[in-house]
Amino acid sequence: MIIYIYVEDNWRAIQRKNELIQKFNEKHPKSIINIFDLEENHNLEQLLNFLENQSLFTQKKLGIVYNLFKLNQKEIITKIKSILNDQNTYILIYEQNKPPKIFNFLTKKPTIFENFEILKGKKWLNFATQEIQKRNLILSNEALNTLNLIYEGNSFGFINEIEKISLLNKKNIDQNDLININIEISPNFWNLLNQLKNKNLSLRLQAFERIISLKEPLGKIFNILSYNWPEKIDNFAKYDLAIKSGKIEYEEALLDSIL
Numbered sequence: 001m002i003i004y005i006y007v008e009d010n011w012r013a014i015q016r017k018n019e020l021i022q023k024f025n026e027k028h029p030k031s032i033i034n035i036f037d038l039e040e041n042h043n044l045e046q047l048l049n050f051l052e053n054q055s056l057f058t059q060k061k062l063g064i065v066y067n068l069f070k071l072n073q074k075e076i077i078t079k080i081k082s083i084l085n086d087q088n089t090y091i092l093i094y095e096q097n098k099p100p101k102i103f104n105f106l107t108k109k110p111t112i113f114e115n116f117e118i119l120k121g122k123k124w125l126n127f128a129t130q131e132i133q134k135r136n137l138i139l140s141n142e143a144l145n146t147l148n149l150i151y152e153g154n155s156f157g158f159i160n161e162i163e164k165i166s167l168l169n170k171k172n173i174d175q176n177d178l179i180n181i182n183i184e185i186s187p188n189f190w191n192l193l194n195q196l197k198n199k200n201l202s203l204r205l206q207a208f209e210r211i212i213s214l215k216e217p218l219g220k221i222f223n224i225l226s227y228n229w230p231e232k233i234d235n236f237a238k239y240d241l242a243i244k245s246g247k248i249e250y251e252e253a254l255l256d257s258i259l
Contacts, residue, residue, distance in 0.1 A: 002084060004093045004106040006115045010244065011155035012127075013116040017064075017094055024062050024090065032061040039067045044076065051079045051089065062090040069097055077102060084110050096244065118153045120227075128158060135166045140174040146183065154223045189214060193221075196258050197229060204258045218250035225254070232257060 003020060007013040025033065036047040050063050068076075083089045084105075099106055107113045119127050128148060132139055139147070151158035164181055165173055192214075195207030211221060222243075226236035239253035 001086060001089070001110075001112070002080065002091045002093065002106065003112045003114070004095070004099075006098065006113070007094060007096045008118045009116045009153075009155050010096075011159055013094070016114060016116065017092065020092060021062070021064070024060075028060040031059070033064070034061070035064045035066075037066045038071055044071065044073075048076065048079060051083060051091075060088055060090065062092065064092045064094065066094055068093055069095055069099055069103060081105065096241070119155070120153055124148070124152050127155070131159065132162060135162060136171060137162065137165060138172050140172075142175045143173050143178050146175065146178055150183070150220055150224060152223075152227060154219070157219060157223070189216065193225060193228065196225060201259070208255065208258055212251070218254065222250050222254055225257070229257075 005013055005017060021033065024031065034046075034050055036043045036050070038044055038047070047063065047065065050061070068080075080091065083091060093106065105111065125148065128144070132144075147158065147161060151161065161183055164183075165177065168177060168181070170177070189211070192207045192211040196204055196211070198204050198207065212218075222236075222239070226233065226240070229236070235257060236253075239248070239257065242248045243250060243253060
């Protein structure tokens with residue numbers, strides 16, 4: 001059996017991955033659970049052995065596989081396909097990239113395919129509301145709008161902030177509570193944000209220098225700018241992937257976006 005998790009929204013995908021592992025462990029307490037990160041060459045051979053060999057002492061086994069799509073060897077594709085209907089061998093594939101054509105079978109039955117896309121609009125609002133309710137918090141409309149403006153699509157940042165809010169030990173949260181824990185958007189911030197899109201490069205660079213000096217979290221600036229600059233949404237998606245993979249930092253992505 002194969003479960004393929006396509007990861008755009010890391011926080012929600014991680015929660016689901018952990019849930020699946022926990023359920024498997026509870027249902028099959030004597031089972032084998034192995035992790036294979038295929039960026040490491042030796043793990044490919046170990047994964048192939050895992051798929052080929054059935055233990056004499058356990059009935060079920062789970063392999064958690066990362067970076068599978070970096071490989072295109074026919075051998076691994078054949079082995080993966082061979083367990084599509086295997087009820088004893090489970091493979092959980094966790095990937096931040098869409099599958100190349102040779103792996104398209106992973107998006108179709110009998111594979112269990114789960115897509116954790118970046119949430120926007122109504123889907124984001126539903127997610128945010130559910131997470132707030134789980135923590136028995138009630139946010140004023142102004143406070144909720146502020147959080148959504150800052151963190152829409154960034155579930156990790158949003159969860160971190162509402163966890164901080166929950167430590168206030170109060171149920172009803174308003175805008176002043178957010179300000180007290182340094183969650184706010186100043187009018188000057190919005191002016192500078194708009195200047196980052198000015199046609200004049202010199203003015204863009206001046207605005208960038210000033211907005212950095214405000215000491216706002218760079219991730220917050222990146223997320224707000226990306227959702228307010230639709231003409232460059234594809235570029236920001238690429239920056240986001242590069243940031244999450246550790247190739248660049250937020251400051252480098254922001255500077256590159258305004259040049």
